[in-house]
Amino acid sequence: MRDMLVGFTRSIANTMHELSALGLVSESKVSVRVHSGTQFFNLYLINQDDAFFGDYPIRPNKVVTQGEAIEIYDLVGADATLFHYSMNEGESSSGAQQAGQARMWFDSVWGLGISQGMMRR
Template sequence: MALDPDDPRPPYQQVANALRASILTRKLAPGEKLPSGPQLSEHYGVARMTVQQAIRVLRDEGLVVSRQGSGVFVRERTERPVGLRPHLERAFEQARVSVDFAGFSGETLHGAIAEPLDKIRAGRLRPASISVRLLVPDPSVPWALPAQVDDLADSPAFRARAAQIVHRHTGAVVEAVNELGELGLVEEARAEVRASPAVPMFKLYVINNDEVFFGYYPVERHDVTLDGEKTPMWDLMGKDAVLFQHNADADPESMASQYVRQSRLWFESLWDNVARSFSS
């Protein structure tokens, strides 16, 4: 099964993509041992070093584990701490890309989505459509959290500061995605931000309708300068949120498939029913 010579991606990425697809579709089951390096090298018609690079990519993504003297195995757990960036970049290789985000500021998404958008501008990726929806808390209404440390009271000054941060990150994502459509680099490109009346205690990403990333926001004390004074706040620390991944599989009634489906339904219920256009 030789690789496609016309594929512009490096051979190790092509091998990693093929193995990843087999793992996520359960052709390679959790706990199953992968073929040996020489077997994979012969199967894909590549050098052993190329196979080693591909395995390293999958190991970094948390999909496989190496056991000394035994080989490489598909990871047993389907819910695991992961990094968003490589999965998001892979999602943009599909013809139709959708990213739904619910969380506090969109800062992580802003950083993770930059590279695939740059690849589209450079002509290295060419999806037919991109849809990005961002659901963030409404800064115009009082919040239960974040709150002032001394009395757990809402802070209008903190909400105003947070609104600026949210505008900066979500605005950059919206502008970058919509620009791709305006330039004709993507046939259909749309990004939109809406505000929810509730502050989420977690962040959620639904990617291409079949992959979900979920992580809780730790609540920690954070001294913030508000109106020229240091103000202790109980804040939601998004950078400390550990993401867990869930992939829908061929069985629509499996735990993973149901998790993805319910995440999509939850997002749609807020987006369609109570979310409003975002404004500071």
């Protein structure tokens, strides 16, 4: 899982760096922290205003560990549909409320110190 997360993070960081190098964004910064809990959803927060959120479907799967096949319930992040919520939709809109709650949740996890810094760029 860690290797997958590092790969996804590098891909996002490289894309943001490329957008900055092409002059399509004035500045880019990617910060990622991981924690020991299971991830049940994808959440991307962009420029304090936009949130993209999607639940991971859970499916039975078999994996091999230490030479033995075991059955697990697998979170399938690649199949998550992301929904866009924006603070720009108006203060009382459901999109602004969702984006605000996502930011509040993220800040609470980030600020607790339960996460471990993994990559900053």
